[in-house]
Amino acid sequence: MPELPEVETIVRGLRKTLAGKKIKDVNVIFPGIVKQNSRHFKKNVEKSKIIRVRRRGKFILVDLSNETTILAHLGMTGSFLLRKPSAALNKHDHLVLKLDKTQKELIYRDLRKFGKIKSFGTSLEEKLPELKKLGPEPLNISPSDFVNLFTKRKGRIKSALLNQQIFAGLGNIYTDESLFEAKIHPLQKIDRLNPRALETLRQTIQKVLKKAIKAGGSSIENYYNVDGEIGSFQLQHKVYGREGLPCKRCGIRIKRIKISQRSSYFCPRCQVLHN
Numbered sequence: 001m002p003e004l005p006e007v008e009t010i011v012r013g014l015r016k017t018l019a020g021k022k023i024k025d026v027n028v029i030f031p032g033i034v035k036q037n038s039r040h041f042k043k044n045v046e047k048s049k050i051i052r053v054r055r056r057g058k059f060i061l062v063d064l065s066n067e068t069t070i071l072a073h074l075g076m077t078g079s080f081l082l083r084k085p086s087a088a089l090n091k092h093d094h095l096v097l098k099l100d101k102t103q104k105e106l107i108y109r110d111l112r113k114f115g116k117i118k119s120f121g122t123s124l125e126e127k128l129p130e131l132k133k134l135g136p137e138p139l140n141i142s143p144s145d146f147v148n149l150f151t152k153r154k155g156r157i158k159s160a161l162l163n164q165q166i167f168a169g170l171g172n173i174y175t176d177e178s179l180f181e182a183k184i185h186p187l188q189k190i191d192r193l194n195p196r197a198l199e200t201l202r203q204t205i206q207k208v209l210k211k212a213i214k215a216g217g218s219s220i221e222n223y224y225n226v227d228g229e230i231g232s233f234q235l236q237h238k239v240y241g242r243e244g245l246p247c248k249r250c251g252i253r254i255k256r257i258k259i260s261q262r263s264s265y266f267c268p269r270c271q272v273l274h275n
């Protein structure tokens with residue numbers, strides 16, 4: 001599933017090409033992806049100019065000149081591709097935006113169809129159910145705000161980091177990688193982490209995310225940037241997807257456990273669980 005670094009990579013790619021371009025025509029091929037009446041979506045979006053492309057958590061936001069914003073979530077396997085209008089459609093292409101004054105069109109492709117796209121009035125952003133409950137952004141959170149997220153909170157650290165209402169943008173890959181770098185066990189109880197450990201974790205998360213953005217994200221399954229290229233951060237993973245392989249720090253085997261039905265990878269020697 002695309003997480004913050006993958007979504008950020010796509011946003012940067014879209015920003016470069018789309019800013020200032022007019023949407024000439026919208027073709028909804030699979031209406032299930034558009035979470036509102038397709039005709040309304042077309043009407044809201046067509047003939048307007050793209051002003052800005054931005055990210056909030058794992059959401060992509062495209063602001064248009066007519067006070068409308070397009071909201072997109074890539075689900076498990078969604079991606080946006082910029083390509084020549086003459087190229088044949090793929091069977092997983094669900095939406096096509098034709099752009100004025102460019103040799104490219106924007107395609108939304110999604111193998112498993114868990115993604116969603118809709119439009120809303122830009123002024124209503126703070127009331128939008130998808131966005132209003134999101135926690136703060138990891139890349140610019142201050143030390144005190146980060147500590148406050150966990151004050152009086154019960155439960156395990158990994159589950160809290162995955163909860164988008166506490167902290168927006170992390171998924172399985174980047175929580176596992178950050179917890180490894182910070183030497184914190186994924187099942188560590190939050191109330192056992194002191195402010196110093198939390199500050200290490202905050203800095204580590206930011207470092208891991210920035211490195212991943214620089215590498216264009218992790219391509220595990222079906223993740224591509226807008227030019228159809230894969231990311232390379234998967235080559236730098238230290239624990240995620242490395243069950244049974246030697247820890248890059250201490251050499252013992254990486255373990256996998258299930259936390260909330262999802263795999264968690266960690267080193268049992270570097271990440272000791274404190275009771």
Ligand SMILES: [Zn+2]
Binds near residue numbers: 249267269270
């Ligand atoms: Zn280790």
